[in-house]
């Protein structure tokens with residue numbers, strides 16, 4: 392009797408989930424879970440609850456449920472279930488900016504004796520996201536390439552859409568906005584082609600935020616605003632806290648760039664508060680950095696320093712080297728402006744060291760990749776070089792047709808000679 396009711400509740404929850412009524416779906420599934428006796432049913436309910444909690448931005452609750460799902464999977468001793476549970480645990484950790492833990496659990500997932508194809512593909516996507524979280528871009532590119540290849544082989548449109556969006560975001564972080572936008576637009580085409588009522592349509596609003604980034608960074612504020620305003624409306628309608636916070640951050644950045652600091656500040660504050668609530672610590676660093684830049688524009692250097700130090704502290708805790716680097720760069724400028732050369736120099740040396748660690752030096756010209764907007768090329772090994780240097784590399788190998796062109800950075804590091812993407 393109880394089992395039949397549980398089954399009905401599971402179905403009802405799924406219907407609500409598809410209608411993006413995430414909180415109601417969580418309640419329905421939680422009620423079903425209490426009545427369940429079979430491990431396999433409990434496993435499914437817990438997995439569904441985790442997904443809906445992530446949609447709501449309740450990452451800590453999702454992580455707790457994910458831990459319970461691992462326990463259930465261990466009881467069944469079914470390797471397929473174990474690998475799925477590890478992946479979910481990795482995803483929740485990635486959302487909470489626990490990037491190293493996310494990587495470990497993706498590895499546990501992939502190393503399980505039996506892993507479903509689908510789980511494997513999504514583990515590569517999650518790995519890519521976690522590596523971007525640590526600013527390990529070559530490794531991230533390697534994982535994303537695997538996810539994209541699997542998506543195309545299996546004709547998994549959703550995986551392709553999510554991976555393209557994240558690859559686009561990565562290129563935007565590396566200030567190659569054209570490539571960033573191209574990947575995001577590819578994802579946009581996929582999501583636009585989905586039939587109305589497809590549950591994946593909800594990713595359109597997250598994608599809008601990713602598309603807005605290259606527009607915003609290249610001064611095309613109206614386009615960025617349009618995408619985010621639509622996304623914000625939908626995010627408010629469906630209680631999507633993560634997208635709300637991201638939109639607020641974009642609005643704040645645009646207002647700041649337009650020198651409307653009065654409107655920028657409260658939006659940074661709101662974004663920061665939502666991100667603290669959800670546990671998106673990387674987002675918190677970005678919001679604090681925006682506040683610090685606002686304080687600098689207001690010539691409040693003491694407040695700017697304090698905010699940058701706070702942002703740097705979180706960036707160090709989560710291990711995001713790119714944000715650490717940006718904080719050090721801003722602190723260096725601030726200390727130099729106040730005449731503290733010793734501290735300015737200290738921040739500069741850490742900055743150089745971080746650049747080395749991120750492997751963001753172009754193997755051809757030895758200059759920094761991602762310092763100013765320009766086209767980049769990703770090599771098969773994961774290293775990035777400037778688009779302009781890629782031409783030079785191609786010319787310098789003329790007459791060696793058919794031979795693989797070595798990546799200069801790898802050649803220096805080892806005897807391996809991975810080929811360029813051609």
Ligand SMILES: [Zn+2]
Pocket residue numbers: 753754755756757758776777780
């Ligand atoms: Zn170069």
Ligand SMILES: [Zn+2]
Pocket residue numbers: 770772773774798799800801802809
């Ligand atoms: Zn290389």
